[in-house]
Amino acid sequence: MLRRTVLYDEHVAHGARIVPFGGFEMPVQYTSVLREHDAVRQRAGLFDLSHMAQYELRGEGVAEWADALTINEVGTMKPLQARYNIFTNEAGGAHDDVLFYRLPDRWLLVVNAGNAEKMWPYLQAQAAGRTDVALTSHHGSRALIAVQGPRAVEIVAPLCDIDVASMKYYFCAEGHVDAAPAVIARTGYTGEDGFELFVEGEDAPRLWRRLLEQGKQASLEPAGLGARDILRLEAGMPLYGHELEEDISPLAGGQGWAIKFRKPDFVGKAALVAERDADEYDRIAGVALAGRAPARAGYAVFANGERVGEVKSASIAPSLANTNIATVYVKKHAALPGTKLGIDIRGTLHDATVVSLPFYRRNDARKDT
Amino acid sequence: MANPADLLYTKDHEWAKIDGDIATVGITDYAQHSLGDIVYVELPRVGQSVAEHASIGVVESVKAVSELFNPVTGEVVEVNPILETDPSAVNRDAFGDGWMYKVKLPNGTPSGLLSAEEYEKLIAE
Numbered sequence: 001m002l003r004r005t006v007l008y009d010e011h012v013a014h015g016a017r018i019v020p021f022g023g024f025e026m027p028v029q030y031t032s033v034l035r036e037h038d039a040v041r042q043r044a045g046l047f048d049l050s051h052m053a054q055y056e057l058r059g060e061g062v063a064e065w066a067d068a069l070t071i072n073e074v075g076t077m078k079p080l081q082a083r084y085n086i087f088t089n090e091a092g093g094a095h096d097d098v099l100f101y102r103l104p105d106r107w108l109l110v111v112n113a114g115n116a117e118k119m120w121p122y123l124q125a126q127a128a129g130r131t132d133v134a135l136t137s138h139h140g141s142r143a144l145i146a147v148q149g150p151r152a153v154e155i156v157a158p159l160c161d162i163d164v165a166s167m168k169y170y171f172c173a174e175g176h177v178d179a180a181p182a183v184i185a186r187t188g189y190t191g192e193d194g195f196e197l198f199v200e201g202e203d204a205p206r207l208w209r210r211l212l213e214q215g216k217q218a219s220l221e222p223a224g225l226g227a228r229d230i231l232r233l234e235a236g237m238p239l240y241g242h243e244l245e246e247d248i249s250p251l252a253g254g255q256g257w258a259i260k261f262r263k264p265d266f267v268g269k270a271a272l273v274a275e276r277d278a279d280e281y282d283r284i285a286g287v288a289l290a291g292r293a294p295a296r297a298g299y300a301v302f303a304n305g306e307r308v309g310e311v312k313s314a315s316i317a318p319s320l321a322n323t324n325i326a327t328v329y330v331k332k333h334a335a336l337p338g339t340k341l342g343i344d345i346r347g348t349l350h351d352a353t354v355v356s357l358p359f360y361r362r363n364d365a366r367k368d369t
Numbered sequence: 370m371a372n373p374a375d376l377l378y379t380k381d382h383e384w385a386k387i388d389g390d391i392a393t394v395g396i397t398d399y400a401q402h403s404l405g406d407i408v409y410v411e412l413p414r415v416g417q418s419v420a421e422h423a424s425i426g427v428v429e430s431v432k433a434v435s436e437l438f439n440p441v442t443g444e445v446v447e448v449n450p451i452l453e454t455d456p457s458a459v460n461r462d463a464f465g466d467g468w469m470y471k472v473k474l475p476n477g478t479p480s481g482l483l484s485a486e487e488y489e490k491l492i493a494e
Binding site: 293346 | 405406408427429
């Protein structure tokens with residue numbers, strides 16, 4: 001049974017095409033995927049991300065507990081910092097990729113909607129018997145609205161009762177947006193500047209409409225999951241189920257930068273150390289196709305006549321003059337930038353060249369670690 | 370957009386405009402709207418013999434690959450060169466600039482195609 005976010009009626013009112021995603025009926029597009037992509041890169045886009053699972057973690061033990069389950073450091077996060085992280089399995093594979101937000105008295109953890117059914121029982125089991133870690137799920141009851149794009153600040157800032165214009169990338173704060181209590185975070189999944197607003201479900205529809213009103217001058221448009229997928233792919237951000245999986249590790253998935261091997265131990269550390277040291281693992285690489293035919297997830301990838309892997313994500317890249325781009329999961333020797341590959345598109349090999357990720361980086365981009 | 374009355378249609382959402390022994394072929398406005406942003410069109414080659422109902426190409430939107438079914442039997446005599454560089458012409462003008470290819474018909478007007486009225490009934494279902 002598919003669920004609806006509290007903003008479902010807003011999507012329908014805007015003419016959205018609705019598709020099932022992560023157990024929810026979600027807008028894939030309102031007008032055109034490419035138009036919405038352009039809005040985010042040039043101006044600003046408004047996203048409903050309320051399908052993502054929001055968990056609250058409280059207690060003295062949260063940092064130490066989470067550090068034992070994930071690859072990145074949780075305990076070293078500063079107050080009001082946000083940080084990308086990955087829960088791993090014993091084999092070093094990715095159980096889910098997530099964001100932690102450190103608030104003064106608690107933590108927010110945002111997990112992929114499609115993984116919520118496995119993550120919630122997993123987290124509960126990991127916290128069982130501990131009096132210093134308390135978990136609460138707000139999945140479906142709290143909303144998440146993102147405003148992303150170069151004009152996001154001028155849209156969001158006037159509605160906030162705290163200074164969000166000077167907020168640093170991958171930081172957050174508690175305040176109010178249009179009088180609604182909110183956690184306001186300068187995070188996103190588009191490769192652009194922007195904010196993610198965590199609010200109570202009952203406040204979300206009014207805030208959604210207010211943001212659209214406020215964003216009129218900046219030509220803010222609602223943007224769907226179709227645009228979001230191209231934006232994140234161009235920006236080199238992984239999508240769970242594509243670049244990361246239970247059997248694709250953070251190393252293989254290109255997220256090795258987030259693994260803090262200096263941590264004393266965490267689930268999957270031994271496997272990841274072995275994988276790193278042997279350095280023979282198949283890995284995610286970015287490719288640019290020479291022709292106009294798009295690649296698709298699952299297409300076979302060849303190098304010198306040998307099948308070396310498959311496509312994981314692919315799209316036309318409007319930010320790169322409509323070049324066809326893809327991520328491929330291939331043998332080590334086929335993953336070096338400059339390597340010539342062939343992608344099997346309906347029985348014909350099409351030329352592609354490995355390029356370094358990300359495909360797209362905004363001018364003022366700063367790297368979060 | 371209305372489906373022009375002077376075109377013939379298929380249940381696979383292609384249209385054909387018959388002019389003497391030449392049929393101009395494309396996909397309907399309903400089809401382009403359902404597909405969304407079209408980013409690639411793979412057409413048959415000039416000189417290729419194509420059979421009615423055969424899958425002879427693909428139309429790809431940002432999210433999906435769809436087969437292109439040929440509505441009329443004959444020989445391809447021309448393909449729309451615009452679509453190679455600007456496949457979005459199909460989104461903008463499915464019945465005009467977004468035409469796909471032309472087929473020389475061996476035996477005059479083909480049978481079994483739908484009128485605009487019949488096609489509208491089909492897509493209303």
